[in-house]
Amino acid sequence: MLERARGSLAGGVSSPFRAKAPQPLYFENGCGARLRDVDGNEYIDYQLAWGPNILGYANPKLVEAMRAQAEKPLTYGAQHELEIEVAERIQRMVPCAERVMFTSSGSEAVQLVHRLARAAKGRELILKFEGHYHGWMDSALISYHPPAHAVGPLERPEPVLPSKGQVANAADNTVIAPWNRLDILEQILDAHAGRVAAVMMEAVLCNSGCLMPLPGYLEGVRDLCRKHDCLLVFDEVITGFRMGPGGAQKHFGIAPDLASFGKAVAGGAPLSVVAGRRDVMELMYTGGVAFGGTFNGNPLVLGAANATLGELERDSGALLEQANRSGERLMEGIRASAARHGVPLQVTGFGTAFALHFTGRTELTHYRDTFDDDGAKLQRFLITALGSGVIGVPDGRFYTSCAHTPADIDETIAVVDRTLAAL
Numbered sequence: 001m002l003e004r005a006r007g008s009l010a011g012g013v014s015s016p017f018r019a020k021a022p023q024p025l026y027f028e029n030g031c032g033a034r035l036r037d038v039d040g041n042e043y044i045d046y047q048l049a050w051g052p053n054i055l056g057y058a059n060p061k062l063v064e065a066m067r068a069q070a071e072k073p074l075t076y077g078a079q080h081e082l083e084i085e086v087a088e089r090i091q092r093m094v095p096c097a098e099r100v101m102f103t104s105s106g107s108e109a110v111q112l113v114h115r116l117a118r119a120a121k122g123r124e125l126i127l128k129f130e131g132h133y134h135g136w137m138d139s140a141l142i143s144y145h146p147p148a149h150a151v152g153p154l155e156r157p158e159p160v161l162p163s164k165g166q167v168a169n170a171a172d173n174t175v176i177a178p179w180n181r182l183d184i185l186e187q188i189l190d191a192h193a194g195r196v197a198a199v200m201m202e203a204v205l206c207n208s209g210c211l212m213p214l215p216g217y218l219e220g221v222r223d224l225c226r227k228h229d230c231l232l233v234f235d236e237v238i239t240g241f242r243m244g245p246g247g248a249q250k251h252f253g254i255a256p257d258l259a260s261f262g263k264a265v266a267g268g269a270p271l272s273v274v275a276g277r278r279d280v281m282e283l284m285y286t287g288g289v290a291f292g293g294t295f296n297g298n299p300l301v302l303g304a305a306n307a308t309l310g311e312l313e314r315d316s317g318a319l320l321e322q323a324n325r326s327g328e329r330l331m332e333g334i335r336a337s338a339a340r341h342g343v344p345l346q347v348t349g350f351g352t353a354f355a356l357h358f359t360g361r362t363e364l365t366h367y368r369d370t371f372d373d374d375g376a377k378l379q380r381f382l383i384t385a386l387g388s389g390v391i392g393v394p395d396g397r398f399y400t401s402c403a404h405t406p407a408d409i410d411e412t413i414a415v416v417d418r419t420l421a422a423l
Helices: 060-070 081-093 106-121 182-191 217-227 247-252 299-341 367-372 375-387 406-422
Strands: 027-031 034-037 042-045 099-103 125-129 174-177 196-201 231-236 258-261 272-276 346-350 353-357 397-399
Touching (some): 042 406, 060 299, 081 099, 081 299, 106 125, 106 196, 106 258, 106 272, 182 217, 196 217, 217 231, 231 247, 299 346, 299 353, 299 406, 353 375, 375 406
Parallel strands (some): 125 196, 196 231, 231 258
Antiparallel strands (some): 027 034, 034 042, 258 272, 353 397
């Protein structure tokens, strides 16, 4: 199938990220937390389509909702009640969501966030952090996984463009800072006083090793944003509706001014969301901020979102609480196995999104700490585990879903133990 695909699809895949090691696989079905490939092999899956499938595969409530919606028009290009219902549900769940806007991908949502922030503050600069990912578009894909030789001094990081075809001035309106360093962030904001429209971050650095914010860090950034009169923006494309029903902002008790969501919000259907302060969001109607999209808020994906969020919201978020407990048990099982076999391994993140680092470091706090990771050993681990029926994300991330059972976790811990023993 891969050979056939290379004759029609560029590189043989629909997203270059999928071509990374261990190897591209072709699937024909899935149920719960398990996938079956075209050769009949079954896997316990921790990729979850790179995060969206928070309810697992073929969840009955989600299937029923999409089937019912598919019997109606797939899109109107106009208003319908389901838009309001889903927006109101998000308002109940997400602390910052005074107003909500729908679009189709996380990358699109980030572009809207940037435009709103610049319009709200009348400034051009967006401050982002090394290793944080905010989509693939030119103005956002800056200093995501820059190589060690290009990053510059920690106190004054250099903006690094990772893709050929990006023009040099794509970075002109972006300021880079190291994450989890309030002292350096304050110095950088002081140096650009009156010019920064927003400080944007992943509230948990999921795209570069699932690194957690240090105690007090998010509160400190909130205070610095107030001091410099700039907006605080959380990219919750991964943490939203995964870390908890209200995302990272609810978990940590820090409400940003704006937030972007995607992936888990519709349980696998292509939907993203921008949520935030009423005065900023309404600039699309009162302040001349242009935004649009033919498929924005279409009934099919909102039907999926309504079913997904209904499940995640039910019983005060009991399903997500269970999923995070399952993931935490798996994290502890991996740590215990590594210690037993004398493998230097750090497991960072939270229950439903964590990462493996083969490193001698005892603490990882910002992107540059991952330079010491043994990537070759990680790939050997992933390939060996894959052969035993466990799939992780190629960069070492593991996503746990509400469908992972205690038996799935037990079996995975056993596979990990055999794999680490082999390493």
